Amino acid sequence: MIRLLKQLVDWIVRTQVWLSVFRQGWPNTERNRILTILNTCLFHLHPIKVRPHALKVKYTFCLGGISMFLFIVETITGVLLMFYYRPTVEYAYQDMKDLEFAVTFGLFLRNMHRWAAHGMVLTVILHMCRVFYTGSYKPPREYNWCVGVVLLVLTLLLSFTGYLLPWDQLAFWAVTVGTNMAKATPVLGAEGPFRILSEMNDMCFYLRGSVDISENTLLRFYVLHCIALPLAAVVLMSIHFWRVRKDGGISGPL
Amino acid sequence: MRLRRFIKMDKSTLGTIHYVWFAVIGAALSVAVVVLCIKEYDRDWKRCQVVVKRLQTKAIEEKIQTLESELPFSQGKTKAKNEETLARMRMVREQVLSMPVKIQQIQIDALGRVDRCTTCHAGIEDTNLAEQENPYRGHPGNYLQWHDIGKFGCTVCHEGQGLSTNYTQAAHRPLRGLDRPWQKAILPRYLIQSSCGKCHLDKEVPFAPLLSKGRDVIEKAGCSGCHKVRLYENQEKVGPSLDRLGSKVNRAWLLRWLSNPREYDPAEGLTRYRMPKFNLTKEQIVALEVFLMADRDGAVIQSPAGEGDSEAGALLFRESRCVTCHLVEGKGGYLAPELSGITSKVNKEWLYRWMKNTHYFQPKTQMPQFNFSGQQVNDIVAYLWEEFQGDELEVPGEFENISGFDKDLESLVNQGRKVFMESGCTGCHTKSGIEQGRIAPDLTALASRDEEGLNWGEVQDIEKYIGNWVFMQLKDPALLEKKAKMPHFPITDEEMAAAIVALLSDAGEDMPSQYVASLPGRESYPDLPGEFGKIVDKYRCRSCHVVYGKGGWVSMHPLDREGSEVKKEWLRGYFGLPYSLRPILKERMVNLKMDDKEAEFLVNFFSTVMVDNSIPDIEDTFNEDDIARGQSLFDKNGCISCHIMGKGGGYVGTPLTNVGDRLTAGWIYAFIKNPRYYEPWSIQPDYGLSEEDARALTAYLSSCREMKKENRVSLGGRINIQ
Ligand code: HEM
Numbered sequence: 001m002i003r004l005l006k007q008l009v010d011w012i013v014r015t016q017v018w019l020s021v022f023r024q025g026w027p028n029t030e031r032n033r034i035l036t037i038l039n040t041c042l043f044h045l046h047p048i049k050v051r052p053h054a055l056k057v058k059y060t061f062c063l064g065g066i067s068m069f070l071f072i073v074e075t076i077t078g079v080l081l082m083f084y085y086r087p088t089v090e091y092a093y094q095d096m097k098d099l100e101f102a103v104t105f106g107l108f109l110r111n112m113h114r115w116a117a118h119g120m121v122l123t124v125i126l127h128m129c130r131v132f133y134t135g136s137y138k139p140p141r142e143y144n145w146c147v148g149v150v151l152l153v154l155t156l157l158l159s160f161t162g163y164l165l166p167w168d169q170l171a172f173w174a175v176t177v178g179t180n181m182a183k184a185t186p187v188l189g190a191e192g193p194f195r196i197l198s199e200m201n202d203m204c205f206y207l208r209g210s211v212d213i214s215e216n217t218l219l220r221f222y223v224l225h226c227i228a229l230p231l232a233a234v235v236l237m238s239i240h241f242w243r244v245r246k247d248g249g250i251s252g253p254l
Numbered sequence: 255m256r257l258r259r260f261i262k263m264d265k266s267t268l269g270t271i272h273y274v275w276f277a278v279i280g281a282a283l284s285v286a287v288v289v290l291c292i293k294e295y296d297r298d299w300k301r302c303q304v305v306v307k308r309l310q311t312k313a314i315e316e317k318i319q320t321l322e323s324e325l326p327f328s329q330g331k332t333k334a335k336n337e338e339t340l341a342r343m344r345m346v347r348e349q350v351l352s353m354p355v356k357i358q359q360i361q362i363d364a365l366g367r368v369d370r371c372t373t374c375h376a377g378i379e380d381t382n383l384a385e386q387e388n389p390y391r392g393h394p395g396n397y398l399q400w401h402d403i404g405k406f407g408c409t410v411c412h413e414g415q416g417l418s419t420n421y422t423q424a425a426h427r428p429l430r431g432l433d434r435p436w437q438k439a440i441l442p443r444y445l446i447q448s449s450c451g452k453c454h455l456d457k458e459v460p461f462a463p464l465l466s467k468g469r470d471v472i473e474k475a476g477c478s479g480c481h482k483v484r485l486y487e488n489q490e491k492v493g494p495s496l497d498r499l500g501s502k503v504n505r506a507w508l509l510r511w512l513s514n515p516r517e518y519d520p521a522e523g524l525t526r527y528r529m530p531k532f533n534l535t536k537e538q539i540v541a542l543e544v545f546l547m548a549d550r551d552g553a554v555i556q557s558p559a560g561e562g563d564s565e566a567g568a569l570l571f572r573e574s575r576c577v578t579c580h581l582v583e584g585k586g587g588y589l590a591p592e593l594s595g596i597t598s599k600v601n602k603e604w605l606y607r608w609m610k611n612t613h614y615f616q617p618k619t620q621m622p623q624f625n626f627s628g629q630q631v632n633d634i635v636a637y638l639w640e641e642f643q644g645d646e647l648e649v650p651g652e653f654e655n656i657s658g659f660d661k662d663l664e665s666l667v668n669q670g671r672k673v674f675m676e677s678g679c680t681g682c683h684t685k686s687g688i689e690q691g692r693i694a695p696d697l698t699a700l701a702s703r704d705e706e707g708l709n710w711g712e713v714q715d716i717e718k719y720i721g722n723w724v725f726m727q728l729k730d731p732a733l734l735e736k737k738a739k740m741p742h743f744p745i746t747d748e749e750m751a752a753a754i755v756a757l758l759s760d761a762g763e764d765m766p767s768q769y770v771a772s773l774p775g776r777e778s779y780p781d782l783p784g785e786f787g788k789i790v791d792k793y794r795c796r797s798c799h800v801v802y803g804k805g806g807w808v809s810m811h812p813l814d815r816e817g818s819e820v821k822k823e824w825l826r827g828y829f830g831l832p833y834s835l836r837p838i839l840k841e842r843m844v845n846l847k848m849d850d851k852e853a854e855f856l857v858n859f860f861s862t863v864m865v866d867n868s869i870p871d872i873e874d875t876f877n878e879d880d881i882a883r884g885q886s887l888f889d890k891n892g893c894i895s896c897h898i899m900g901k902g903g904g905y906v907g908t909p910l911t912n913v914g915d916r917l918t919a920g921w922i923y924a925f926i927k928n929p930r931y932y933e934p935w936s937i938q939p940d941y942g943l944s945e946e947d948a949r950a951l952t953a954y955l956s957s958c959r960e961m962k963k964e965n966r967v968s969l970g971g972r973i974n975i976q
């Protein structure tokens with residue numbers, strides 16, 4: 001019986017399918033372990049070696065990891081939401097109500113997306129604090145700190161653009177206030193100091209796609225929220241993780 | 255306890271502890287998933303539907319049982335009928351029982367609405383449930399019969415969040431404040447009639463008394479003079495023209511009137527004098543007075559030739575029925591000003607000219623141009639001067655010092671003109687040479703106004719919704735804004751509330767044309783052409799009657815199809831000497847003393863042009879059987895409780911004693927067959943008469959005539975005056 005099983009396993013590991021996926025032998029030697037990491041796309045982002053201090057929960061609190069996890073949750077629930085949601089003035093609000101009251105598990109989906117979004121903003125900020133308090137922003141990790149800063153901005157922008165999508169009073173006025181701020185930008189805003197632009201071509205106008213919040217704003221924010229910003233975030237996260245590896249894994253204790 | 259001991263015991267084995275945590279978190283997650291599924295499955299509305307279903311079946315079963323118990327006792331036709339009903343009811347019961355529990359929704363593309371209200375209010379269409387509590391209740395009244403729920407849904411009238419299926423989210427309670435997620439909560443009962451006004455654009459809306467009253471208030475108060483108000487964009491200015499005022503009134507009267515119009519009529523409400531009280535200083539009032547009095551007309555100064563005979567005047571006064579429109583010591587009509595005390599207001603010479611040439615002084619007045627001769631006018635003026643003598647008015651003391659003004663006349667007049675324009679006098683009064691647009695904020699789309707932006711000034715302890723804000727504007731605008739320009743109208747709180755309901759019917763939505771309800775078959779024709787137009791204008795028929803879509807509703811009877819409704823001979827007589835058709839009404843047709851040519855023209859015009867093809871031409875000959883059957887129907891249906899017939903009867907409807915002389919058979923037939931179509935506001939019940947029954951009744955009513963055929967030739971002297 002055991003012999004038979006062994007034979008079966010031997011056969012499986014020699015099939016082309018297996019060999020093209022796992023290009024090296026069992027990771028039971030140092031060399032094979034390194035090769036496993038190097039040859040696997042996802043793993044190669046991960047450091048080759050993780051030192052014991054980095055495994056201690058109290059050092060990183062896994063805050064970066066949780067942010068990443070929440071982003072994945074956002075992506076999955078977000079894509080599911082996109083099945084039901086149409087970004088037009090006519091339907092946006094109606095579709096939200098459909099999700100809440102007529103789609104099975106729709107309310108759960110929505111709440112999940114919403115809470116995970118709040119959670120992500122929180123964990124990313126806490127992660128940044130952790131990095132700061134462990135002094136991990138110092139060279140050679142200063143580059144990754146900067147990537148991180150952009151990631152923070154992207155997270156906040158995702159949250160902001162997503163907020164308009166339900167198209168209710170709350171969304172409408174929150175985004176009105178938010179985009180009004182752009183009006184007060186120096187030079188680039190129509191009402192800021194040193195203004196040179198009119199209401200028809202200042203920053204606020206480009207954000208909204210019109211003078212007031214309108215159908216254009218909704219579409220704009222939708223495209224940003226569901227395509228542009230997530231794509232940018234994925235690319236930057238890849239760089240972020242890869243940099244962690246290249247900078248010699250998680251920083252050591254102070 | 256055990257866990258901790260376990261952990262203590264195996265402190266060394268880190269792995270075991272991790273397994274425990276893993277198990278605990280795993281179990282928690284599984285529980286969460288189960289809870290989620292239960293919550294997802296268990297919705298409030300499902301319980302509602304189950305309860306409604308139980309109530310519905312119970313109601314039907316009760317009916318079935320009573321029918322079943324009666325069945326053995328009934329016979330013949332009734333038995334067959336009962337059996338049929340029983341079978342139908344059993345079918346309904348099966349239907350109710352087999353209704354699946356699911357989300358219900360009404361989608362109305364034309365209105366862009368999707369309403370799920372019936373998911374909880376599942377029995378809303380069931381009249382058996384009219385006595386139940388919400389949400390199981392059937393809709394009260396007949397509103398759903400008039401408005402098919404599949405075509406209208408719920409939120410067009412009630413507002414709220416139709417897509418939601420739980421109580422809070424459906425906005426049953428209005429949430430106010432910054433984080434209010436929705437703009438429209440369900441309308442409270444006192445505002446619900448405002449929704450009727452979205453589609454019902456006529457002034458009188460059946461079954462919506464508050465809305466109708468409100469529209470009346472808006473029209474009477476003349477809000478549209480200063481504000482843009484939907485439906486009233488083209489309303490005429492409500493006040494008289496102030497041209498040549500200097501030759502009409504005296505200075506003391508004007509000063510008093512400007513400082514407080516209420517002085518002449520302390521009664522609240524928009525019944526008589528409607529001029530609001532403006533917030534003016536003494537100086538401004540004097541300037542206004544100088545400005546207005548400066549406009550005089552030379553022609554008026556000459557006194558008329560000849561002396562008047564007040565006794566002849568009194569006769570004319572009564573014959574012409576002046577009191578139909580004019581008040582005399584607080585009694586009489588409400589269309590026109592009080593006549594008692596008239597001498598303390600107007601100039602005698604002016605009065606003479608006015609009677610002679612009414613429309614020269616006030617091109618828009620509601621008063622007809624009477625055909626009085628110079629002597630007759632002298633008589634009437636003499637009568638008025640004798641009968642309605644008032645005290646000589648004095649300039650109030652407070653103005654004595656100011657009137658000594660050191661400014662020259664011209665600068666005073668200019669100042670007055672400025673006050674005139676800035677206070678918005680132009681909203682209600684025309685004055686040659688002064689034109690300006692509406693000076694106050696636009697009130698269209700009021701119901702969708704952003705409530706956060708309203709300025710509440712000093713007002714506190716009040717629910718901050720737009721309706722209350724308008725209420726405060728009417729009640730005491732100074733509380734909202736110190737320098738408010740809005741004048742104070744003499745209107746009661748009830749009138750204010752009604753006006754608010756009417757104003758809030760404009761949410762800026764454009765209803766699709768198939769939803770808009772206007773009275774049927776009436777084309778609007780603002781300016782009537784030709785000879786007909788001239789006569790209508792001269793006698794101001796439109797002050798009281800609607801003629802081609804425009805006019806007053808003193809008579810609830812538009813004249814547009816008068817030719818199909820009444821007989822020619824009767825009309826001719828009526829123009830000669832009009833009488834009151836309905837004794838309980840105080841408004842009576844005035845005696846215009848038309849000359850024969852005009853009367854003949856109108857009679858011909860009515861019978862050839864003002865007709866309605868949907869009213870059949872029915873020959874006036876009926877056989878005795880029909881008449882007899884009609885009479886028994888008349889008795890059976892209890893017509894007599896509202897209409898006078900012969901000696902007795904009710905006073906609500908028009909007397910029918912001699913109705914055959916007055917109305918055409920075609921109109922009688924058409925109207926009793928379908929009263930709501932012809933006059934939606936009419937309280938005449940719709941008996942759902944069959945063709946035969948309607949014919950029989952028509953035959954009977956047409957036979958109710960005072961005169962036999964032979965002597966029906968000349969009607970000149972026969973009219974009975976009531
Ligand atoms: C690929 C990734 C994502 C996709 C496809 C996506 C898609 C969507 C869609 C379709 C909605 C509209 C539905 C709704 O309003 O509930 C939405 C809402 C929202 N999204 Fe995302 N999203 C993604 C990622 C994110 C991330 C990363 C965040 C925040 C950091 C975020 C924050 C929000 C917020 C705050 C809302 C409003 C939720 C609400 O009001 O219920 N989303 N998203």
Ligand code: HEM
Nearest residue numbers: 060064065067068128131136144145148149151152250251
């Ligand atoms: C979407 C947002 C982000 C994600 C998903 C993310 C993810 C991660 C992960 C998984 C790690 C590995 C260590 C750990 O888990 O703590 C890491 C490390 C790091 N992150 Fe981020 N991060 C994000 C935002 C940021 C931000 C906002 C900053 C700083 C401004 C930042 C700076 C860094 C640095 C400097 C490290 C290296 C830390 C070390 O070597 O100790 N990251 N990030």
